[in-house]
Amino acid sequence: IAGITQAPTSQILAAGRRMTLRCTQDMRHNAMYWYRQDLGLGLRLIHYSNTAGTTGKGEVPDGYSVSRANTDDFPLTLASAVPSQTSVYFCASTPSVESDEQFFGPGTRLTVL
Amino acid sequence: GQNIDQPTEMTATEGAIVQINCTYQTSGFNGLFWYQQHAGEAPTFLSYNVLDGLEEKGRFSSFLSRSKGYSYLLLKELQMKDSASYLCAVRDGDYKLSFGAGTTVTVRA
Secondary structure: OOOEEEEOOEEEEOOOOOEEEEEEEOOOOOEEEEEEEEOOOEEEEEEEEOOOOOOEEOOOOOOEEEOOOOOOEOOEEEOOOOHHHOEEEEEEEEOOOOOOOOEEOOOEEEEEO | OOEEEOOOEEEEEOOOOEEEEEEEEOOOOOOEEEEEEOOOOOOEEEEEEOOOEEEEEOOEEEEEEOOOOEEEEEEOOOOHHHOEEEEEEEEOOOOOEEEOOOEEEEEEO
16 A cells, blocks of 8 residues: 555653654655654654755754655654653655645654653 | 644534634745644645635635735534644745644534
8 A cells, every 4th residue: 555654653762762763655755754743832843855865954853863765764763762752753755845745654652751 | 933823722513614714924935734633643634725815625625815924724514523633834935844733623513
């Protein structure tokens, strides 16, 4: 089934641990995004990639890193998790940065204790 | 970042009409989007406005006034399944999306 997938669905993590959230799309979209969603704050952009091989910082990039080695995959890494990174993380993709619609993955619920 | 304001909550009766307003301030403008998000699910795209005026899609319509930094989403003939959060998002001059905090709409029988 074409679309965008994320793994894991949910995770409980001890503070200080390293964690990688996975995002894969099979729609051959050039642009991909990572957002976090917190109650009362809405979706906030963490990092983005306009095309394979390039990445950029969004509104809240501190404590996160990304890579875009190919078109399909856009992993998000927390090098040393902290409780304030407890959130729901959504990956999204779009054919190009000028496209009308962003397609969202199902999300990863992360709890850092 | 951008400044995007929308009401926190709205309640309406099944079959009625509800209008969700969104005001924004942005550096550069490349479109305004509305997304629907049911509890525990991912956002799904509803509408896109880049020029002033009204865009209609079935029971949903979206309006944009760029000079006023204002948009609204109009939901007609409300159904119980329309109970959800509605997110206003603005794409800036760098083609990045900024989202408002969302408006939770509750439809009552």
